[in-house]
Amino acid sequence: MKVRFYGVRGSLPTPGPTTVRYGGNTPCVEVTVPESDELFIIDAGTGIRELGGRLASKRGKPINLFISHTHWDHIHGFPFFVPIYMPHHTVKVYGPTNDSLDLSLQDVLTKQMEYSVFPVRFGDLQASISYTAMKRGTTMMGGVEVTAHPLNHPVLTLGYSLAYNGCRVVYQSDHEPYYNLFSDEDPDANSFIDELNREIVEFARDADLLIADAMYTPEEYETHRGWGHSSTFHVLERAIEAGAKRLAVFHHDPIHSDDFLDRHLDVLHKEAETRNANVEIFIAAEGEEIDLGG
Ligand SMILES: [Zn+2]
Ligand SMILES: [Zn+2]
Numbered sequence: 001m002k003v004r005f006y007g008v009r010g011s012l013p014t015p016g017p018t019t020v021r022y023g024g025n026t027p028c029v030e031v032t033v034p035e036s037d038e039l040f041i042i043d044a045g046t047g048i049r050e051l052g053g054r055l056a057s058k059r060g061k062p063i064n065l066f067i068s069h070t071h072w073d074h075i076h077g078f079p080f081f082v083p084i085y086m087p088h089h090t091v092k093v094y095g096p097t098n099d100s101l102d103l104s105l106q107d108v109l110t111k112q113m114e115y116s117v118f119p120v121r122f123g124d125l126q127a128s129i130s131y132t133a134m135k136r137g138t139t140m141m142g143g144v145e146v147t148a149h150p151l152n153h154p155v156l157t158l159g160y161s162l163a164y165n166g167c168r169v170v171y172q173s174d175h176e177p178y179y180n181l182f183s184d185e186d187p188d189a190n191s192f193i194d195e196l197n198r199e200i201v202e203f204a205r206d207a208d209l210l211i212a213d214a215m216y217t218p219e220e221y222e223t224h225r226g227w228g229h230s231s232t233f234h235v236l237e238r239a240i241e242a243g244a245k246r247l248a249v250f251h252h253d254p255i256h257s258d259d260f261l262d263r264h265l266d267v268l269h270k271e272a273e274t275r276n277a278n279v280e281i282f283i284a285a286e287g288e289e290i291d292l293g294g
Pocket of ligand 2: 069071153174228
């Protein structure tokens with residue numbers, strides 16, 4: 001199983017000289033299982049454009065596209081994903097459906113291609129495209145075990161786990177640890193919140209690679225509580241608790257330059273050393289491929 005990052009930036013594409021090493025495209029991750037007769041992609045941020053170019057000429061293998069949630073940075077590359085325009089491609093889109101908004105996944109993707117904001121009509125897409133609402137649970141797709149699990153974010157958001165032949169990658173973006181919005185003194189509420197946080201850890205249990213939204217430093221998090229994102233220390237703690245082998249720090253804040261991320265990686269390495277943690281930590285970088293074996 002191989003994992004390749006096509007987009008690692010959160011919120012907004014951030015091209016430019018200060019982000020050129022880690023990359024400015026928004027989330028898109030390709031998971032390749034050579035033995036499978038299907039392809040796997042998580043999220044359709046702007047990074048999916050380049051991946052689409054690579055896949056365009058290949059025919060045959062159906063593309064499974066898992067959307068974590070419908071915030072712009074996770075879907076706004078979809079209209080630029082070339083295979084959706086080509087009749088010989090099959091694209092199966094999976095993601096959460098937000099019942100409270102009364103909008104299906106397809107509705108939201110269609111809306112970002114309306115005439116007022118996009119030149120090509122949704123009806124012009126020529127690939128065979130299906131849309132399936134994902135819920136918590138596990139399904140087999142092309143021999144790969146795919147599990148979805150809800151995360152804590154301002155719109156319904158799913159984390160995904162893809163496992164094959166004893167190898168597992170876990171994607172948790174975007175997510176903020178659950179916390180008590182009301183009284184800290186309510187023991188029932190606190191134990192419920194602890195349980196929810198434990199579920200997130202269990203979802204990442206023994207992952208060969210945990211890709212986790214770590215948008216803020218611990219100091220920045222204090223002024224962004226409730227925005228739906230984790231700090232780097234949150235994800236380090238989660239990776240340690242879950243026994244993950246590798247941690248990809250992901251969904252970088254647009255204001256964080258490559259140099260800033262390098263400096264903060266040093267802080268994370270020191271913290272991991274202090275905790276005697278046996279996890280390989282790195283900053284997710286566009287174009288980087290991780291071979292997980294399996
Ligand atoms: Zn995001
Ligand atoms: Zn989001």
